[in-house]
Amino acid sequence: MFMEVLNIVLPVFSIIALGFILKEKKFLTESDIKTLNKVTFYIALPLLIAYDVATADFSEVFHLRLIIGLYLAIGAMFLFSYVIGGVLGLDNRRRSAVMMTSFRGNLAYVGFPIIVNAFGEDALAQTAVVVSFLVPYMLFLVIASVALCNGADDKVKNGKGVLRSTLQNPLVISSIIGLSLSAIGFQIPYMVDKMVKPLTQMALPIALLGIGGSVDTTKLRGDLKLTGLIGTLKLIVLVLFGMGILYFMGVTGFPRKMGLVLLAMPPAVSTYIVASGMDSDSDLVASGLVVSTIASIFTISIWLMVLGVV
Numbered sequence: 001m002f003m004e005v006l007n008i009v010l011p012v013f014s015i016i017a018l019g020f021i022l023k024e025k026k027f028l029t030e031s032d033i034k035t036l037n038k039v040t041f042y043i044a045l046p047l048l049i050a051y052d053v054a055t056a057d058f059s060e061v062f063h064l065r066l067i068i069g070l071y072l073a074i075g076a077m078f079l080f081s082y083v084i085g086g087v088l089g090l091d092n093r094r095r096s097a098v099m100m101t102s103f104r105g106n107l108a109y110v111g112f113p114i115i116v117n118a119f120g121e122d123a124l125a126q127t128a129v130v131v132s133f134l135v136p137y138m139l140f141l142v143i144a145s146v147a148l149c150n151g152a153d154d155k156v157k158n159g160k161g162v163l164r165s166t167l168q169n170p171l172v173i174s175s176i177i178g179l180s181l182s183a184i185g186f187q188i189p190y191m192v193d194k195m196v197k198p199l200t201q202m203a204l205p206i207a208l209l210g211i212g213g214s215v216d217t218t219k220l221r222g223d224l225k226l227t228g229l230i231g232t233l234k235l236i237v238l239v240l241f242g243m244g245i246l247y248f249m250g251v252t253g254f255p256r257k258m259g260l261v262l263l264a265m266p267p268a269v270s271t272y273i274v275a276s277g278m279d280s281d282s283d284l285v286a287s288g289l290v291v292s293t294i295a296s297i298f299t300i301s302i303w304l305m306v307l308g309v310v
Helices: 002-024 030-054 064-087 092-103 107-119 121-150 153-167 170-183 190-201 203-214 224-248 253-263 271-277 282-306
Strands: none
Touching: 002 030, 002 107, 002 203, 002 282, 030 107, 030 121, 030 170, 030 190, 030 203, 064 092, 064 121, 064 224, 064 253, 092 121, 092 224, 092 271, 092 282, 107 121, 107 203, 107 253, 107 282, 121 170, 121 253, 121 271, 190 203, 224 253, 224 282, 253 282, 271 282
């Protein structure tokens, strides 16, 4: 069992580590990393999602109860982290930072490779559909966390811009396109299939290299206790919320395992950008990202064993 877990987790985090090392050794510059992330975000991942969803059976890739259950789990963490921030007496900037990093996970860049390694490539289409529903919801809650803590109109206006850009997110749009093509039973022409397939195969490795290159240890300077709290809430408590809710909703089998694995992902790297733009505590967010990403190597491995994936 232990070796099976390593076979799932280590390849993913080894590529992330390679991206970090290449950046530290100046083999990849900041400009190179930005280019990698742009290719991943606007081309490779959208093509991968649209292709996998379009070529799947619509009735098999859409899990309404799972999506509702994940909404409830993430919403519960939103409220729980707000209460925790109040109990600890955190100021508004740190309170919103803890909130947004406690529920917004790196679903596509890290989640997709883990899902593929654990369940096979056939699982990607179902995962992509779920992620396309979660991304706008989590961004809405990020905006709500800042509005709830800061209550500043200009920050909310900034948040509306973030929400608008989320609805234009290539990953969301590609899922909608894929679902539409799957629903009508569209068959991808042979020539298009041969052209698109190689592009989809580069998506996940490039995404992981970009994640590694985006990790900045110089920003590791937040409150150590709060950094640990972020990791605990995101990597452990959120998954426990999901377990309870999905159990009572009767979600079983692969959808349940897939949903809980997604909840176990570390915070999204782009949360730092959002935190900076909305006057949250970006240093605390950055520290939480680095520590939680490293800790997730172990927590994801444990959850895979608990869920019986291996």
